Amino acid sequence: MRTWSFAKGHGTENDFVIIVDRHDLLSPGTDDVRYLCDRRVGVGGDGFLRAVKAEHIDGWDGDPDLWFMDYRNADGSLAEMCGNGIRVFARHLADEGLIGAEVSIATRAGAKQVSVLSDGRVRVDMSPVRLMAESRVTHGGCAYDAVGVDVGNPHAVCGTDDLEALDLTIAPEFDAEVYPAGTNVEFVCGLGDHHVAMRVFERGVGETRSCGTGTVAAATAARAWAGERDDASWRVDVPGGSLEIAFHGDAITMTGPAVLVAHGEVVLPD
Numbered sequence: 001m002r003t004w005s006f007a008k009g010h011g012t013e014n015d016f017v018i019i020v021d022r023h024d025l026l027s028p029g030t031d032d033v034r035y036l037c038d039r040r041v042g043v044g045g046d047g048f049l050r051a052v053k054a055e056h057i058d059g060w061d062g063d064p065d066l067w068f069m070d071y072r073n074a075d076g077s078l079a080e081m082c083g084n085g086i087r088v089f090a091r092h093l094a095d096e097g098l099i100g101a102e103v104s105i106a107t108r109a110g111a112k113q114v115s116v117l118s119d120g121r122v123r124v125d126m127s128p129v130r131l132m133a134e135s136r137v138t139h140g141g142c143a144y145d146a147v148g149v150d151v152g153n154p155h156a157v158c159g160t161d162d163l164e165a166l167d168l169t170i171a172p173e174f175d176a177e178v179y180p181a182g183t184n185v186e187f188v189c190g191l192g193d194h195h196v197a198m199r200v201f202e203r204g205v206g207e208t209r210s211c212g213t214g215t216v217a218a219a220t221a222a223r224a225w226a227g228e229r230d231d232a233s234w235r236v237d238v239p240g241g242s243l244e245i246a247f248h249g250d251a252i253t254m255t256g257p258a259v260l261v262a263h264g265e266v267v268l269p270d
């Protein structure tokens with residue numbers, strides 16, 4: 001039996017189990033992640049965040065002293081980046097006195113600049129973000145021309161007029177040649193000036209209440225659909241809350257809440 005200290009937190013109701021493993025001693029496997037994220041037998045979460053010093057990460061060629069966010073989806077699969085997760089990760093490390101208010105955090109999508117704001121929110125520079133080609137997504141008998149957006153992890157963004165009508169217990173289908181490693185799929189509906197609503201089907205999870213990288217993808221696609229190039233802030237509403245996505249030159253920041261709800265010890269089966 002293994003007993004690990006954990007924290008549980010969420011960002012706009014996208015929830016995570018977090019462990020600090022500074023010296024890379026715990027080696028969580030796929031089954032461990034599935035167990036921790038299971039809402040019946042484990043702690044429960046859409047994803048798992050492990051904080052480990054970057055010096056222990058094979059292939060990391062940046063500053064070895066950074067904290068590395070080892071993110072896994074609830075099904076145990078790895079992802080390059082998690083926007084809500086990195087805010088919760090920073091909130092936890094800041095609460096534990098392990099980082100200051102301005103910090104660079106290493107991820108599989110590179111180092112991200114993070115600011116823990118005095119009002120409790122966390123801001124992350126999500127750059128680089130890249131628009132990709134359109135491809136076809138089908139769901140519920142409808143076909144969408146989905147804009148691809150690379151936020152470090154892949155997204156296919158579909159425009160719709162009716163978010164409520166979607167049954168996201170059913171996975172959208174996408175072109176596996178365009179997304180060989182799978183993709184997150186966002187459905188986005190315009191609400192007003194620089195304001196959209198979004199629902200998401202996350203790779204490795206299913207429908208979640210929010211996806212931070214997905215909101216960046218949604219705002220990037222909405223901005224492209226509007227033909228806008230100027231600096232501006234967008235509000236992206238998700239079922240679990242709202243995030244602010246700001247475009248300044250080549251930089252794109254995401255600002256939103258990060259809440260810790262529990263700390264404890266969990267016993268993992270051998």
Ligand SMILES: N[C@@H](CCC[C@H](N)C(=O)O)C(=O)O
Binds near residue numbers: 073079153213
């Ligand atoms: N919830 C996340 C994204 C997590 C990773 C995603 N499911 C993937 O596989 O790329 C977010 O807040 O960005």
